[in-house]
Structures are given as structure tokens and as C-alpha cells.
Amino acid sequence: MYSQSMYQLGSKRSVIRETFEYGRKRKAEIGADKVFDFSLGNPSVRPPEIVNKLLKEIIDEMEPTALHGYTSAPGDPATRQAVCDSLNRRFKAGLTPDFIYMTCGAAASLSCCISALCCKGDEFIALAPYFAEYKVFTEAAGGKFRVAMPDPDTFQIDIKNLRKEICKKTKAVILNSPNNPAGVVYSEKTIKKVCKLLKDKSEKYGHPIYLIADEPYREIVFDKMKVPFLINYYDNTLVCYSYSKSLSLPGERIGYVAVSPKAEDAKGLYAAVMGAGRALGYVCAPSLFQKLVARLPEVTSDISVYKKNRDILLGGLESFGYICVPPQGAFYLFVKALEPDAYAFCEKAKKYELLLVPGDDFGCPGYVRIAYCVSTAQIENSLPAFKKLIEDYKNDRS
């Protein structure tokens, strides 16, 4: 029959999806404004208006077979040049277009990089809390998935924990900053420690340990936070990017991989990424959206909405007594559950129409994720429910 592992992946609904589906039903029952659905990381802010304007211009201007035809497998040359120019302008990254590979979004970027790197017996380490699909992509490529737990107070990387997970089979560390679900940005100090550790271990084991930088939230940062560009800190780096969050285009599947030109045998590594794309059935990234991002590599949707949401939500929850990890970027708030079992806590929250996601799937039990990429009104209207929820727990204890 068919593959049981694929069946498992396709039939087991993620908790996020289940919560979202529950929310849809519940909204139909009691009204959309009465359900506070914080389950999905679907950007609530519209794409910038220039997006639709440019799409129509490109459709009108370009010869149709050239517009909708295959681009070369690594991407349209003008698009790769524009991405490269933007990265060099912002980060002095020393890239050339030969190291940019256009993809169908961040998931494709990640699965191509992991498949490109994975040899038999290889291990990949994620830094908790982490995006659950890292495990799926690693195991699909035939690798073993390991997790390094974070500093429990700050959710920054715990170098001791990471060191313990590295062994001679370690092929790569996957680093996601700004982080989903914790919202933290790893500081330059932390990044330097990680890079030093990986360099030492690479030397010790006589082979490169790669850094896979998963960066779809790069532009979504608050308070002028700087996100270190990892190619400038560590040679054996592959950057996975997507325009899903920055341009609010998650359904259009457009992103890229940037391979560090300073990586060991960088050209060969880039060829392996291309080969993985081919093996997984990616032919080229969607052509119209390649043409779009070539014209606006540095535009983003209105990030200030997420900051406003964060401030209202974080301020409210902390004033009620919740223990929160203050987010510096992305659009998620990671909050300590009010009982040890986050699933039970999420069930109880449903009584107040609050739909949250347990941290267990992100490798951090005892926490819940609140995706605040929703309307500011939903944030404001949900605060009384959060207040009642914590009071409920306090009353139980007294």
C-alpha cells in the first residue's frame, strides 16, 4: 500500500489547524466578534498597496509568454540580481546572484537546504522553541532531528544545551530569529557564541557544521532591534527567506535561499541546493511573483500594526499577572500556561472563547503561543477574557 509515514503526516491534523477549524465553527455559532482566535500565523495586515498595483502593471507590460513562462531553475536573472543587490546594500553581504536560489517560500527553502545537506546518519539540531515542520523536513530527508532547549527565562539560546547536542554526526543547526513562537530576536552576543561553538566543533570533527538561518520574520522587529545577518558571522551559512510575512503574501509561495559565498566549496553547496529543488519537484518559483519581488525587494507591509498589537497585548496580560516572554519581533507572544499541562490550559481558555496553541508542538511544554497578527480590535476585546481566565485559576487555588 501507500507510505504509512506520509499517511501519518497527511492525516494527523496539526493542533494549530484543529484550533483554527474549531474557531471557524464557533464563530458560526456565536458570532465572529465573540471568538478570539489567536491560532494562525496568517498576516492580518494587508500587503502594501503597491503590490497589487505592480502586479497589474507587470501583467499589462510584459509579453505574456515571457511573463508566465518557465524561468530558469534558480530563478529569473533580474530577480536574483535584485535580491542580491538588496542584501548587499543592507548587510554588505558580498553576495553575487550565483548564490541566490528563488523558491516557493520558506518551507521550500528549508526542505531544499535540508535535503541538499543530509547524508545518511546526519543529525540536524533545532533551537527550541522551534517551528514544528523542521522535524518533518529533516525526517523526510532521512536525517535525525535533535532539539537544544533554550534559557528558560529569556528564551535566548542556551549555549551549554546546544553544545551537548552537537556530535560528529551533526550536519546543521537551524536558527530562527525573530523567533516563531517566542518572538525573541537572538542578540549579536548570542549569535557570536553560537558561531564560535560551531566553528570549534567543525574543526574538532573535521567537517563543516552548517547554520541554516530561517528568516521569514527578518523585517518584523520592534524598537529598532537589529537582526544580525548570519552570513556575516559564519561562513557555512544558508539563509532561508520568504516574502510571506514581510509582504503579507503567504499564499503566493515566493522566497529564496542565499548560500554564503564564503562557505566551503560554496558553488558545490549551491548546486546541491538546486539539485534538491529538482529532486523534490520544484521547477521554478512562481514567475509573476518573481517579477514582483524584483521590483520591491525592500518594501514591507505596515509593521507598526504588529507593534501596536504587541504593546496592548503584552501590557494587558502582564498587568493581569501572566508571565510573558516580551517579543522583540515576529507576531507571536509566548506565555506561561497557568497550569503545567498547556493542552489543559488551552481547553480551559476556550471557555472564554480564547483560542491559543500549546507550546508542546514547538518543543516547549508549559507555554502557549498567541498569534497576534489579528485586528487590533480583537486584541482589545479579548483582554477581559484573559482577565477572567487568570481570575478563574486564582479562585481555584483559594
Add this chain to the structure above:
Amino acid sequence: MYSQSMYQLGSKRSVIRETFEYGRKRKAEIGADKVFDFSLGNPSVRPPEIVNKLLKEIIDEMEPTALHGYTSAPGDPATRQAVCDSLNRRFKAGLTPDFIYMTCGAAASLSCCISALCCKGDEFIALAPYFAEYKVFTEAAGGKFRVAMPDPDTFQIDIKNLRKEICKKTKAVILNSPNNPAGVVYSEKTIKKVCKLLKDKSEKYGHPIYLIADEPYREIVFDKMKVPFLINYYDNTLVCYSYSKSLSLPGERIGYVAVSPKAEDAKGLYAAVMGAGRALGYVCAPSLFQKLVARLPEVTSDISVYKKNRDILLGGLESFGYICVPPQGAFYLFVKALEPDAYAFCEKAKKYELLLVPGDDFGCPGYVRIAYCVSTAQIENSLPAFKKLIEDYKNDRS
């Protein structure tokens, strides 16, 4: 280091790509109109005008976050419904939207199906001549690739050869009609024989042998040719479709998988296809183009151009003495090389600025593929070159 098999896939240029790149350089040297490039299967006919019109309408009408946001993983419900309705209307296929999975094109459809089916040690059989990427997808999924040679005169399926390749490890047969590169459409009589054989062998080995129908050229047929819809002939069928060729949108990456509702444990099989999509990094098919195909499931670009091209090319080549497989569909002509080594023949053809692709990569040495999805003018202008080429061979022999 990185994966050597992925490096090989990424660094070894296909003969098709190499020929195309040679053509680009040659055109720059002597002028585009003097080079007769027949290497690529990139549709030359424009998408129907309604495509760009509808794209702009959808962009204007839909709320932007809904338009560009994630669709559900198997696809937008309205799109799946439209695809399903169209297949039922045309083929009385008995499908429901639950069996339609929207994909990023035919390559994604195929890689998802093969990954969904492949268990350790499984074998997949392609019917030569075949699209070279079948081997890539099969081996990436961990399967073994086998080939059944065709009837050498008609390029229809040779049932005896197929029977010899089937064993207890056979998981699926991949069938591509209208065929790339031979242009043949497998007759209903042939299809019935194949289905009978697979049914008998499935019973013999006590497990289903699946039929993967790769159908991007379904609508590109001439002389009112009928292409049997395989779900109506064989229960354990998965149909892989793409709008790349029918709507001339190969760069936009939009297609689907239709799982037969009569397949053994059809719901489980569908879940495995979804799971494979997830494992390979596909999140959803591009949203804007999902919305587009929902509105024009039965429109195609102007197929009559391909028929005209076929008639001029086939008529010309046969009159010069070439031995051709008369194409009934797709936009390829498969021609016997004028010497045993098709690579050497293609090299010689370059002397006359004719860029052809050896059949070896399609599993049929001694033949060449001519992709006639080019301008009719190119076909007409190339005929004297084809005439000189065959005269050259005749002179050599005399």
C-alpha cells in the same frame, strides 16, 4: 559535506538545457532567425487573453489578505470544487472535491504521488519514451526505477515488455499520454490491456499496483483524438495534471492531483498524498493562480497552432525521407536519427543550425525529439535545413 546525489542532480545540466543555452549563444552570434531551436517544451502560444483579464479582475475584486493569504493545504475549496465539477462534466468521473489536491504544477504532482506511494524497496515502472524526471523523483523518494520499452514501430505500449518488468515489488506504473516525447496518444484498446494486466498482477501479488497518469498534455490533441480518462478504467489511479501546457502558464506552477475515489482506501491514499506534499515543503499551491483556474477550468490556449506546426513539420520531414512517429497530441515529434548514435546526429544537425534533443534521456536511443511549440515561421524556415541534413547523410553513403 553536502549530499553528493543532490550535487549531481544540481550540477549536471540536462541535455535539453545545454542545447537551449547553446542556442542562446548561437542566436547572439548569427541572429535569432537563423537558429532553429527545437529543444525546449516551453509553450509558444500565448495564454488565452482571458487569463490576464481575469488575473486583473481577481486582484481588483478580492480583499487582499484573502487573495494572497494561505489557502488550506489541499487547496481553496472553490478551486477544488471547480476542478472536480469540470472532471465530472467531461468524464463522468464520480469525483468529489475531497479527492482533489492542488499542487505547484505537474512535477509537484508527480513527486507528491511517488513519495506518497513509495515504501522501502518499491519499484516504479515508466513506459518509454518517458520524461527523465520520473527517475529523479522515484530515486529521491527511495524507490527503484524501471523502464518498459515500447513497440518500436508505433511507440504504443508493448504489453509483453511491461509484463516482464512487473514483479511483487512493483508499486506503480507511470503512464504519460499524450506522450512527451513521442506525441502518441495511447489508444483505449491499449489502455484496457494495461489495466487488465495491472489488475491481474495486483491480485497475484496481493497488493494494489497503482497507475500514475501524468496528463499535462490532455487537451493538446489533434484530429478529435480521445484521451481515455484513466480513473474510469482502473480503480487504483492517481491523475497528475498541470495547467502549464493547456493554459501556457508553465512558470506559474499550478496543477493538481486527482485520486480515484474507487482506489483501495482512497481517503487514506489521499491523506498520504497530502502528507507527501507537507514533507516535501509544499504549503499550498500559489493562491492567485488557484483563484484563476477556478474561473476557467476548461479554457485552453489556441491549440490549432500546434496542429498547424505538426502538419507542416511532419509533412516536410516525411517528404525528405525522415522516419517519424506521427504525433496525435502534445507538441513533440519523435524522429529516427540518421545514424545509430543520436548524440552524434544532433551534433551534425547543429551544422545546419538545427537544435534537437537525443532520445537517450527519454529511454529511447536512436531517436531525437523535436519540440515544435515554436513559431510557425521557425518551422517553415527550418525545412530547407532538415532537407540539407538528410542529403548530407545520403551523400556520405554514396
